[in-house]
Structures are given as C-alpha cells and as structure tokens.
Amino acid sequence: MNQTKPLLDIRDLYINYKVYGGYSYVINGLSLQVWPGEKISLVGESGCGKTTTVKSILRVLPEQAVIPGGRIIFDGAEVLKLKNKALNAMRSRKLSMIFQDPTASLNPVFTVGRQIRDTIKYSGIVDRHDKKAIQELAIKALKDCSMPDPERILENYPFQLSGGMRQRVCIAMALATASKLMIADEPTTNLDVTIQDQVLKLIRELADEKKMSLILITHSMGVAREMADRVCIMYAGNIVETAETESIFENPLHPYTQGLLNSIPKLTGDKVMAGIPGRLPSYTSPPPGCRFAGRCPHAMERCSKAFPPYYRVGGQHQVACYLYEQEAAGQGPAEPETKKEGRAND
Amino acid sequence: MTEAVDKQDVLVVKNLKKYFPTREKGRFVKAIDDVSFKIRQNEVVGLVGESGSGKSTTAYCVMGMHPITGGALSFEGRDISMPAQQRSMDLKREIQIVFQDPGTSLNPQRSIGEILRMPLAVHNIVPRSQRNTRIRELLDSVGLPQDCFFKSPRALGGGEKQLVAIARALTTNPQLMVLDEPTSALDVSIQAKIIGTLMELRKQFNMSYLFITHDMSLMRNISDRIAIMYLGRIMEMAPTADFFLKPQHPYTKMLLSSIPVVLKEEAKVKPEKVPSQGEIPSPVNVPSGCRFHTRCPFAFDRCLTEEPPMAQVFPDHIAACHLCPGQPVQP
Amino acid sequence: MARELAEQKIETAAAARWDSVKRNWYKFSRNKISVVGLALVVLIVLAAIFERQLAPYPQHAGAFTNFAAAKLAPCKEYWLGTDQNGRDVLSRIIFSFRGALIMGVGVISIAAPVGVIMGLVAGYLKGRLISTVIMRVVDIFLSLPSLVLALAVGAMFSPTLFHSMMAITFSWWAWYARLVYGAASSVRGEYYIQSAELIGAGRIHILFREMLPNCASTILTKMTLDMGVAILMGAALSFVGLGEQPPNPALGTMISDGYKYLPDMWWLTVFPALAIMLIVLAFNLLGDGVGDMLGSKEV
Numbered sequence: 010m011n012q013t014k015p016l017l018d019i020r021d022l023y024i025n026y027k028v029y030g031g032y033s034y035v036i037n038g039l040s041l042q043v044w045p046g047e048k049i050s051l052v053g054e055s056g057c058g059k060t061t062t063v064k065s066i067l068r069v070l071p072e073q074a075v076i077p078g079g080r081i082i083f084d085g086a087e088v089l090k091l092k093n094k095a096l097n098a099m100r101s102r103k104l105s106m107i108f109q110d111p112t113a114s115l116n117p118v119f120t121v122g123r124q125i126r127d128t129i130k131y132s133g134i135v136d137r138h139d140k141k142a143i144q145e146l147a148i149k150a151l152k153d154c155s156m157p158d159p160e161r162i163l164e165n166y167p168f169q170l171s172g173g174m175r176q177r178v179c180i181a182m183a184l185a186t187a188s189k190l191m192i193a194d195e196p197t198t199n200l201d202v203t204i205q206d207q208v209l210k211l212i213r214e215l216a217d218e219k220k221m222s223l224i225l226i227t228h229s230m231g232v233a234r235e236m237a238d239r240v241c242i243m244y245a246g247n248i249v250e251t252a253e254t255e256s257i258f259e260n261p262l263h264p265y266t267q268g269l270l271n272s273i274p275k276l277t278g279d280k281v282m283a284g285i286p287g288r289l290p291s292y293t294s295p296p297p298g299c300r301f302a303g304r305c306p307h308a309m310e311r312c313s314k315a316f317p318p319y320y321r322v323g324g325q326h327q328v329a330c331y332l333y334e335q336e337a338a339g340q341g342p343a344e345p346e347t348k349k350e351g352r353a354n355d
Numbered sequence: 356m357t358e359a360v361d362k363q364d365v366l367v368v369k370n371l372k373k374y375f376p377t378r379e380k381g382r383f384v385k386a387i388d389d390v391s392f393k394i395r396q397n398e399v400v401g402l403v404g405e406s407g408s409g410k411s412t413t414a415y416c417v418m419g420m421h422p423i424t425g426g427a428l429s430f431e432g433r434d435i436s437m438p439a440q441q442r443s444m445d446l447k448r449e450i451q452i453v454f455q456d457p458g459t460s461l462n463p464q465r466s467i468g469e470i471l472r473m474p475l476a477v478h479n480i481v482p483r484s485q486r487n488t489r490i491r492e493l494l495d496s497v498g499l500p501q502d503c504f505f506k507s508p509r510a511l512g513g514g515e516k517q518l519v520a521i522a523r524a525l526t527t528n529p530q531l532m533v534l535d536e537p538t539s540a541l542d543v544s545i546q547a548k549i550i551g552t553l554m555e556l557r558k559q560f561n562m563s564y565l566f567i568t569h570d571m572s573l574m575r576n577i578s579d580r581i582a583i584m585y586l587g588r589i590m591e592m593a594p595t596a597d598f599f600l601k602p603q604h605p606y607t608k609m610l611l612s613s614i615p616v617v618l619k620e621e622a623k624v625k626p627e628k629v630p631s632q633g634e635i636p637s638p639v640n641v642p643s644g645c646r647f648h649t650r651c652p653f654a655f656d657r658c659l660t661e662e663p664p665m666a667q668v669f670p671d672h673i674a675a676c677h678l679c680p681g682q683p684v685q686p
Numbered sequence: 687m688a689r690e691l692a693e694q695k696i697e698t699a700a701a702a703r704w705d706s707v708k709r710n711w712y713k714f715s716r717n718k719i720s721v722v723g724l725a726l727v728v729l730i731v732l733a734a735i736f737e738r739q740l741a742p743y744p745q746h747a748g749a750f751t752n753f754a755a756a757k758l759a760p761c762k763e764y765w766l767g768t769d770q771n772g773r774d775v776l777s778r779i780i781f782s783f784r785g786a787l788i789m790g791v792g793v794i795s796i797a798a799p800v801g802v803i804m805g806l807v808a809g810y811l812k813g814r815l816i817s818t819v820i821m822r823v824v825d826i827f828l829s830l831p832s833l834v835l836a837l838a839v840g841a842m843f844s845p846t847l848f849h850s851m852m853a854i855t856f857s858w859w860a861w862y863a864r865l866v867y868g869a870a871s872s873v874r875g876e877y878y879i880q881s882a883e884l885i886g887a888g889r890i891h892i893l894f895r896e897m898l899p900n901c902a903s904t905i906l907t908k909m910t911l912d913m914g915v916a917i918l919m920g921a922a923l924s925f926v927g928l929g930e931q932p933p934n935p936a937l938g939t940m941i942s943d944g945y946k947y948l949p950d951m952w953w954l955t956v957f958p959a960l961a962i963m964l965i966v967l968a969f970n971l972l973g974d975g976v977g978d979m980l981g982s983k984e985v
Contacts, residue, residue, distance in 0.1 A: 029712050054542035055513070171634055172406075201405040202569060203631035206613040228542060231615030258617055272547040274572040276599065276614070276621040282576065284547030288512065418884055439884055447886040454877050462878040464899035466702065474885045502695050505702035527885070 014085075015042035016189060016222050017066065022079030024061055024070070024246075033292040035061055037246035037300065038079075038316065043190065048216055048223040050233035050254075052269075053243030056289050059226045062243075063192045067100060084189060101132035105183035107212075109195040111175035115167040121178050122147060122163030125185055132186035150185035151178070153218075154211060173204035177211065184215060191216060194226045209236055230273060234258060239325060242266045245290055245300040247316065252326035262328040264305045299329075307332055365431060365531050365563040366394040366417065372425035373409075373416055377639060384638045386412040388587035389426070391665075394531070399557070399564040401578030401595075403571060403610075407635045408584040410567045411455075414533045417565065418452050430531065448478050451524035455536040457516030461508040467494075467519055468504040474526040493522045496559075497552055514545030518552065525556065533565045538573070550577060571614050575599055580671075583607050586638055586646045589665070593672035602626055603674040605651045645677065653678060713979040720975020726968035734783040746773040747781035749933040760953055767953035769944065775953060778935040779961050785847060785930045786937060786965060789920035790913040792851045793858055798909055801862025806893045806901070808863065809870025821867060827860035833922065840928040847920075850928045854919055858912075865908055869901040876900075903980030910976045914969035921962050937962050 024036035035058045043049055053059045064070050066081055066088060081088040084103055091099060108114045116124060125147040129135065135142040151159035154177045167175055176196060183191060193212060197205035213236055216223040225236050233240050234254055241251040242263060250263040261267045268285035287304035290296050296303060302312040311331055319327045320337030371390045374383035387409045394400045402410045416423050419439030428435045435446060454460040461470060471490045475481060481489050494501055497518045508516050517537060524532055534553070538546040554577060557564060568574060574581055575595055582592035583606065591604040602608050609629040616622055633650045636642055642649050648658040657677050666681030667673050673684050696702045715721050738744050742765070752772030760767045766775040808820040836853035843849050873879065874897070882896050923929040924938030932939060937958045944954025 029709060054544060173634060201635070202571075202610060203405065203613055204634065205615075206631055229615060230543075230617045234617055235615050269544060270617060272544045273617055274546075274550075274570070274576045275618060276572055276575060276616060276624050277618065278620065282547040282550065284551060285544040288514075420880060420884070444886050447884065452881075452884060454881070456877070460877040460881055462882075462896055462900070464902070465895070473882065473887060473891070477886050477888070477891075502697065505696045505699055523881075523885075 013045065016045045016047075016084060017041070017043040017224075018080075018082040019062070019066070020080045020082070022062070022065065022081065023077050024058075024065055024079075025075045025077060026071075027073040027075065028293065031293055032075075034295050035246050035292050036065075037295070039243075039247055040319075041241060041248055043222050043224060045189070045222055046220050047239065048213070048225065048237050049239045049241055050225045050227060050237035051241050051243055051248075052227055052230060052233050054228055054269075056245075057243045058246045059243055060194055063106070063194060063224065063226065066192070067104060067106060068096060098133075101128075101186055102134065103189045105186070105188045105191050107176070107179050107183050107191070107193040107196045109198055111172060111179050111199070112167065114179050115175060117167055119166075120163065121165055121167060121170070125150060125163065125178070125182050128182050129185050134186055146185055147181075150181040153184065153215060154178075154181045156181070172200050173208060176200060176208050180208075180212065180215070184219065188219075188221060190222045190224065192224045192226070195228070196225075197232070198227075198229075205232075212236070230258075230270065242269070245295075246292075247300065247329065249301065249330070250326075250328040252328075253324060256324065256326045260326070262322065262326070262333060263301075263330050264307055264332075265301050268304075299331075363396050364393045365396055365398075366565065367429045368392050368413070368417070368426070369428075370426035371413065371416060371423060371428065373412055373421055374424045382639060385587050385641050386638055387416065388641065390584070390587070390589055391426075392582055392589065392592060394563050394565060397557075397561055397563060398579045399566055399577055401574045401581040402565065402567045402584060403569065403574055403581055404584035405569060405610075405635060407586060407638055409587040409638070410584050411535055413584070414452065414535045414565060414567050417533055418450065444478065448527040449530045450533070451527060451529040451531075452533040452535065453517070453520050453524050453537045456540050457508075457513055457520050458540075460520050461516055461523075463507060463509055466505050466507055467499075467511075470508075470519065471523055471526060474523060478527055480527060489526075493525060496525070496556065497522045498548070512545070513541050514549060517541060517549055521549075521553065521556070525560070528560065529562060531563050531565065533567075535567045536569070537566075539568065539570070546573075553577070571610060572616070583610070586636065586641055588646060588675065589673075590647065590676070591672075591674040593669070593674075597669065597672050599624070601669070601672070603668050603672070603679045604647075604676050605629060605653050605678070606647050607674075609650075645675075710979050713982050714975050717975055717978060719971055720978065723968050723971025723973075723975060726964065727972050730783055730965055730968060731787065733780055734787050737781050737784060741774075741777035741780040743774040743777040744781075746777045747935050757951060759951075766957045767951070769940075769954055770947070770951075775940075775957055778940060779937070779958060782930075782935040782937045782940070782958075782961075783965075785934065786917045786920055787913075789847065789851060789929070790916040793855045793916045793919075794909055794912050796855045797858035798862050798905065798912075801859035801864075802866050802898070802901075802905060804859070804863040805866025806870050806897060809867045810874055810889075810893055810897065812867075812871045812874060820863070824860045824863045824867075827857050828864065830857040832857045832919070836923055836928055837926070845928045845931065847930045850920070850923045854916065854923075858916075862905070862908070865904060866901055869904045870897055873897050873900045903977070906980060907973055907977035910969060911973035914966035914973070917965055917969075918962065 019039060019041040022036055022039045026033040026035055039062060051059050061070065065076065066083065068088065076089060083099065086095070086099065115121070126143050129143045129146050130137045135146065147163060148159045151162060156162055156174070156177055170178065196212065197208050200208060209232065212223070227233055237254050239251060240254050240257045241248045242265065243249070244265045250257070250266050257266065261270055271283040272285060274282055285304055290300050290303060296313060298313040298315050299317055302308045305312070309331060317329045317331045319329050320333045321327050322333055322336050369391050371387050373387040374385050376383055390413060392400065402413060404410045412421065415421050417428060419435065419437065419442055422438045423436060430446065430450060435442065439447070468490055471493055472486055475486050475489060490504070491501060494503060499515060499518050499522070503511065503515070508519065511519070538549050541549065550573070566578060578595050580592065580594050581598045582589045583604070584590065585606050590606050591602065599611070602611055608626045609631055611626050612628045613631055614625065616625065629652060636649060644660045645658040645663050648654040651658065663675045663677045665673050665675045665684045666679060667684050668679050668681040696705060733740055741747065750771065750773050754772065755768050756770055756772040758764055758768045764774050766779070768774055804820055804824065808817040811817040832854050835856060836850050839849050839853040879892060879896055882892050920929055921938035924936040925942045929938065930936035940958040941955050944951065947954055
C-alpha cells in the first residue's frame with residue numbers, strides 16, 4: 010500500500026438516532042480509510058450501519074441523526090464542517106453514489122435523458138447552457154456503461170427499461186460528472202444472478218478505467234470476493250476486521266467473520282450451515298465494550314469492558330479482537346488511533 | 356411412467372399452463388407454459404430460476420391463488436386443479452405456503468398470538484381452551500421466545516417474522532409446504548437458522564417441501580431434487596448431486612458458473628464459465644423454437660425452429676435441449 | 687432510558703395495550719400543535735358537560751329578558767356583552783357547545799359505521815358486481831346536496847335538531863364508503879389477506895379482523911376532522927333556522943339574529959363566529975395529530 014494520504018479518512022465516528030424514549034447509538038467509533046484507486050467492500054448484515062456510514066459521508070442523514078463525535082476527511086476537506094457550496098461541489102464532482110433499487114432512484118415522470126442531463130448541468134463541469142456539450146457527455150456516459158443505442162435510451166422513461174438497464178443508467182448518472190470516489194450500496198441485490206454478474210463487472214471495469222476508488226456495500230461475501238481489493242467486515246456500528254480479499258477468506262480472524270463464512274451455503278463440503286446464535290445487540294442500550302461479545306464463542310471478561318483496539322496481523326490485515334493481542338505484538342502500530350474510550354454522549 | 360395414481364406422490368403437476376391476458380387480444384403473458392413434475396413423500400423439490408421464469412407462479416397455482424389455464428394438479432391423488440375458493444377445508448389445511456417477504460405476509464395490526472390462533476380456530480385443530488397452550492408449543496418448535504406472544508410483527512426482526520410465518524403454516528399440520536423464497540429477504544446468518552429449523556421440522560413432522568429460490572448454493576444444501584425453470588418451462592430436473600456435478604442444459608451451466616462463491620474449492624467445482632449474455636426475453640414474446648436460444652452460446656439452426664422435447668439423459672435426470680440426447684419423456 | 691420494543695418483556699395482553707398507548711402518545715405529542723388541538727377539544731367537551739357550572743349566567747340560556755341590561759358592549763359584568771334581550775353572550779355560547787357536539791357525534795356515529803361497512807365490502811369484493819353496485823349507489827348519495835336536503839326535510843317535517851341530523855347523515859355515510867373503499871381495495875391485495883383466505887378464514891373475520899384494523903387510521907382521522915365539518919354544517923343549518931330551535935342557544939342562530947345589527951353591536955356576531963372557528967380549528971388540529979400518530983410506520 011502506497012504511503013500517500015488516504016482519499017477518505019473516517020476517524021472515530023459516532024452517529025446516534027433520536028428514537029422513542031431516547032437515542033439509538035448506531036455508529037460506535039468507526040474508523041475507515043480508502044486509498045486513491047482502491048476498491049474496498051464494506052460487508053455487513055442488515056442493521057449493522059453500513060448505509061448510515063456512507064450517508065454520513067454524503068451528509069444525507071435524516072434529521073433525527075446526530076453526529077456527536079468523529080471526523081470525516083475526504084480529499085483533504087473536513088466533510089462534517091463543509092457548508093452549502095463546498096458541500097454541493099463535493100457531492101456532484103467528487104463523490105457519486107449508486108443505490109440498491111434503481112427503480113426508486115430514477116424519477117418515473119422524467120425521461121432518462123432529462124435526468125442525466127440535469128445531473129451534468131448542475132454539476133458545473135460544463136457551462137450549463139451548452140446543450141450540445143451536455144448531450145455529448147450524457148451519450149458518452151451511457152456508452153461507457155455498455156448501453157446499446159444510447160441516443161434512443163436517453164429518450165426512454167425508466168419504466169420502459171429493464172432492471173439491469175435502469176441500474177446501468179444510475180451508474181452512468183453517477184459517473185457522468187467525473188468523480189474520485191464511487192459508493193455503491195448493494196447495487197445488484199435486486200437484480201438476477203446473471204445480470205448481477207454483468208453489472209458488477211461493469212462497475213469494476215469503470216472504476217479501473219477512471220482510476221476511481223470504490224466502496225462497495227454488500228451483505229454477500231461472494232460478491233465482495235469478486236470485486237474488492239480489500240474487505241472490511243462491519244458489525245453493529247464498528248468495523249471488526251479488515252484485510253486484503255485473499256486474507257479474509259483464507260484466514261478469517263474475527264469470530265464474527267468466521268461465523269459469517271460458516272453461515273453461507275457452499276457448493277462443496279458440509280451441507281449443514283452453522284449460523285450465528287443470538288441476535289444483534291440493542292442499539293438503544295448497547296453493551297459496553299465489544300458489541301459482539303454476547304454472541305461470541307470466545308468471549309472473555311475484558312471484551313465487555315472496553316472495545317478492543319485494532320491489532321495488525323501481517324500486511325493490511327487488522328482485527329479488533331483481544332484474541333490477537335499476542336500475535337500483533339511487534340507488528341507495529343495499527344491505524345488509526347488504537348484507543349477507544351467508549352461511546353460519546355449525545 | 357404409468358398413469359396410475361402413485362400413493363407415494365404428494366403432488367403431481369401435469370402439463371401445467373398459466374397464461375395471463377394482456378391488453379391486446381390474443382397476446383398473453385405465458386408465465387407457465389407446460390410444466391410437469393412430481394413431489395414424492397418426504398421429499399424436498401427445489402424450483403430454481405431467475406425473474407420471469409414462472410417459479411413463483413407455479414407455487415401460487417399449486418396453492419390455488421390463480422385459476423390455471425391448462426393442465427392438471429393433484430395432491431395425494433385428489434384433484435386440486437381448481438382455485439382456492441373452491442377447495443375443501445381439508446385441502447386448505449393440508450397444503451400451506453410461506454411467502455417471501457415476512458414484512459407483508461403478517462398482518463401488522465395483529466399480535467403474534469392472534470396470528471397463530473386464527474388457523475387453529477378456523478380448522479378447530481384443538482378446542483378453545485387448549486389453543487393458547489398450542490400456540491406456545493408452536494413458538495417453541497420454531498425457536499421463538501415466548502414473549503413474542505403479545506408483540507406485533509413490527510417489533511420483530513426479519514428472521515423472527517419469517518419464523519412466525521413458518522409457525523403459522525405449521526399450525527394445521529400440513530403434508531405439503533410451499534416455500535416461496537423464504538430466506539431471500541434475510542441476512543445470511545439468520546438464513547442459516549431458518550433453513551436449519553425448516554429441515555428439522557420437516558423430519559419431525561414428515562412433510563414434503565416445494566422450495567423456490569434463486570440461490571443455487573442454498574438449493575444444494577436442502578433439496579433432494581432440483582428443477583430449473585426458464586420462461587415458463589422446466590429446462591432440466593435432476594437429483595441434487597447430479598444437478599451440480601453433471602449439469603446438462605446450457606442454462607444450468609450458465610447459472611452455475613455465475614454464482615459468486617467464497618472458497619477456492621467451490622470455485623474449482625463450478626462448471627466452466629458460460630458467459631451470460633443478453634437479458635431474459637419478456638414472457639409475452641417467448642422466442643420461437645427453444646426459448647433459450649437467444650442467450651445460448653451453443654445455439655444452432657434447429658434451436659431456432661424446433662422446441663426441444665424433455666428427454667431422459669440419465670436415470671431420474673431430464674433435460675430439454677437438442678444437444679442432450681435421451682429418451683423422450685411423457686409427463 | 688430508551689427501550690426498543692423488541693427487548694421488552696411483555697407478558698400480558700394488558701401490558702401490551704398499555705405499552706401501545708404509551709407509544710402512541712409519544713408519536714402524537716411530538717407535534718406540539720396537535721397537543722394544543724387536543725387540549726382545546728378537551729376544554730370544549732368539559733365546557734359542554736359542565737355548562738351550568740361554567741357559564742356566569744346559566745339562566746340566560748333559554749327564555750330570559752332583562753331589557754335594562756340589553757345591548758351592552760363587552761364589559762366587566764358581561765364579558766362578551768349582551769344581546770337585544772339582555773342575555774349574556776358568553777353564557778349562551780357555552781350552552782351552545784352541547785348542541786354542536788351532539789350534532790357532530792350524532793351524525794358521525796351513524797354515518798361512519800354504515801359507510802365503513804359498505805366500503806369494506808365493496809373494497810374486498812372489488813371487481814364483482816356487488817362492489818360496482820355499491821359504489822354507484824355511493825355516487826348517487828354523494829351527489830345529494832346535504833344542505834338542500836336538510837331544508838327539504840325541515841320543511842316537510844318539523845325543523846328540529848334531530849331532523850337536521852338525519853338529513854345530514856343520509857348523505858354523509860357515502861363519504862366514508864368511498865374513503866374506506868379506497869383503503870380496503872389497496873389492503874385487499876396484501877399477502878396477509880391472501881394468507882388468511884388460503885388458510886380458510888371466513889369473510890367476516892377477514893373484513894373486520896384483518897382488513898378493518900389496517901384501514902383504521904384513515905377512518906379515525908376522518909372522523910376527527912369530520913367533527914369540525916359537521917359542527918360547521920350544524921351552524922349553517924341553525925343560521926337558516928333549522929337545527930336547534932329558539933330559545934335554546936345555537937351558534938348559527940346567534941349569528942343570524944345578530945348580523946342585522948352590524949357594525950354597531952358587533953359582539954353579537956363576532957364572538958359566536960369566533961367560537962365556531964375555535965371549535966373547528968381544535969378538531970382540525972387534533973385530526974392532524976391523530977393522522978400522524980396512526981399513520982406513522984414506526985413500531
């Protein structure tokens with residue numbers, strides 16, 4: 010990994026939601042880095058906070074969300090402190106996001122072309138009155154996404170396109186205004202397996218071609234394996250393990266990662282999948298320390314006292330688990346700050 | 356295959372057709388276009404396919420949610436070709452369904468206890484005084500905590516809701532359970548628990564399952580036999596091991612080779628990559644000849660004009676492809 | 687401390703009901719304006735019940751004359767002034783609340799059940815002949831002008847509050863039928879309804895135990911807002927001489943008696959009009975809050 014600064018640096022982020030009777034302490038001191046040109050996959054099950062995390066990067070959290078602590082540094086700027094103009098510039102020119110449901114992401118009453126052109130117009134990369142340039146960029150964006158007959162597609166409405174094509178339109182819209190980071194939130198979950206294949210391949214190729222970083226959110230380890238250079242496993246508001254893709258699958262360290270891999274139905278080996286006993290901890294009265302301790306077969310007393318620091322175990326493999334304290338000794342400091350002081354108060 | 360009613364067969368589907376009318380006269384959405392298969396006693400048959408394949412529609416026709424356009428359905432020798440409204444209460448008791456989305460298959464305004472009580476009351480499975488006990492037993496048998504009794508479905512997670520849906524299907528002691536993608540909406544760690552529970556329940560209560568999903572890896576772990584559907588027809592059907600080790604139909608190979616897997620050993624077991632090209636045609640415009648020819652990398656001239664008949668390639672292993680030779684099969 | 691419903695141990699039906707009340711109050715009270723509406727409605731209802739204790743001059747409601755104190759502007763003895771007979775305006779307004787509320791409750795308590803049942807049946811059986819027939823009948827009743835009908839009824843029989851209520855109710859149920867038809871036909875297609883049918887539940891159970899609770903939020907919101915509308919209707923009717931007959935006080939009658947004295951004795955029309963506005967506003971604010979509370983998708 011090159012020693013340059015990370016493109017995205019989330020440090021010790023805390024996010025709470027105001028709910029009936031108090032607060033829901035969802036994100037619990039999360040730290041994440043993405044380097045330029047790197048493709049990472051954020052893997053976690055529903056409710057672990059992955060969408061909340063990326064929404065905080067874009068600053069599109071709902072109004073009941075509070076960010077009591079932490080920093081998000083993107084391309085050198087403090088995202089949480091940005092104001093309107095700078096914020097919009099970041100959103101339109103540097104970041105792009107693709108959502109899970111392409112049908113819900115496209116406005117059904119406007120043509121696809123109108124929506125792509127609007128995105129280009131308001132991003133400011135060309136003069137907003139230069140219709141010709143805007144149209145050319147729109148066509149190029151669709152061509153880059155391997156859409157046949159882009160001129161005709163631009164005049165179609167979303168309901169006239171299939172699911173796979175709608176998602177490609179969303180990808181085109183995201184990339185039309187050249188960006189540095191693409192965030193894809195479960196982009197293929199609603200698509201068939203064969204189309205999923207095609208769309209994922211497209212995303213990977215585009216990211217490589219345009220030298221963009223990619224954060225791919227998914228709950229499927231299989232998809233992560235095919236798409237990412239590095240995988241981050243998320244549980245209940247924290248990243249519990251991160252490693253190069255090969256390492257995560259060959260040598261899963263965190264008990265949660267191991268449980269997850271054991272739950273996936275396989276084409277070989279044992280037929281009975283183990284699953285992980287228990288359920289997600291309460292976010293409104295979360296357990297102190299490691300939030301997985303209640304379900305962990307290796308839990309120790311110290312696990313419930315303080316959240317473990319990240320221990321580096323060779324290469325880029327880091328794991329937030331006291332089991333690896335010995336192993337990590339002598340490997341040097343892990344990034345980021347290793348101390349966790351419990352959750353910040355609202 | 357004899358025509359005699361085989362007491363071993365729980366469900367017999369014969370030449371099933373279901374066409375939905377469109378606004379144009381004479382044009383139909385051919386959701387199911389001549390499907391035949393059997394489910395034997397204590398067997399799990401898996402129905403696999405992508406969207407538009409007709410697998411869910413098949414499940415719904417078995418349940419009687421749609422009137423069928425052609426063909427015949429029978430359950431333990433009794434004819435069930437009619438829609439649910441016309442079926443006897445016995446049939447309604449013996450065939451149950453678990454839907455894909457537990458969020459919409461449970462009434463959000465009723466408590467879990469009330470939801471489970473309803474089938475008990477409708478079919479008078481136990482007298483009124485014993486109903487609460489029975490409900491609590493059901494909660495135990497699917498592994499749900501007792502304090503769900505008074506809660507509403509909105510208070511439960513996706514996995515728990517699906518367990519309630521399964522418990523509800525169990526209340527009437529059915530012989531056949533139709534499961535329409537019961538875990539597709541759930542996380543992997545919860546999926547494992549649900550599937551485990553389903554397998555135990557099947558053994559415990561001697562039921563047969565018609566299991567529908569698009570997840571091939573899951574299929575392998577639970578089914579005895581698997582049928583793969585495309586645009587309303589079965590393309591291949593075989594016992595599970597054969598299905599994965601010796602897939603015959605190009606569509607089967609295409610699907611198997613595009614599954615994202617996690618282990619190196621799995622990657623080795625996948626068939627050689629058949630690249631997926633094109634998209635599924637609409638069931639309103641079923642391609643002529645073999646309906647898969649528009650996406651098949653091996654299509655040749657006969658495929659465009661002649662629909663391949665279902666042929667027996669190996670014992671109990673049938674496929675519909677001009678490239679797969681075998682004895683033609685009568686359903 | 688916050689408690690997610692998922693973790694709470696709810697052991698009895700009573701505990702479940704109480705918890706549900708607490709959650710609903712939380713959803714309702716988030717909007718302060720709705721709480722104001724609720725407070726106003728409670729005050730109005732209390733005023734109607736305790737009219738005798740609350741009004742400064744309870745004997746002024748009804749036949750009473752005191753020409754010495756007639757036509758007085760608002761002052762220390764008579765806060766809202768007196769009318770041409772010497773009766774205290776404030777007391778008469780307070781005594782008119784009861785009639786107004788009875789009008790609203792009476793109309794809605796008959797129109798709502800009838801309309802809801804019609805709507806449920808028509809929505810459940812959508813596509814069948816009976817559903818079409820019901821909705822066409824609803825269309826006919828919707829096109830009846832209720833005010834004109836009330837006038838006709840008042841002319842044919844005697845013009846009393848009871849007859850006016852009947853006339854209004856006669857066409858009011860159709861609005862509920864239409865509203866519930868829409869809600870029921872969209873709930874009809876839900877998987878939990880199909881589930882109930884496949885299990886073999888009877889029609890009555892499906893209509894009233896499965897579908898009705900899911901339409902309840904729409905119905906209850908409308909009922910609350912309708913109180914205001916019905917009371918307004920009642921005022922309009924008593925303005926033209928139907929409804930509560932003199933010497934019993936009614937807001938509309940007070941306005942019709944007093945408007946010929948404008949602008950000199952402005953208090954005879956302005957205060958009753960403000961009272962009507964206050965009542966309607968109270969029910970509207972409450973109805974908004976009820977809609978938010980019941981329509982919320984949270985647990």
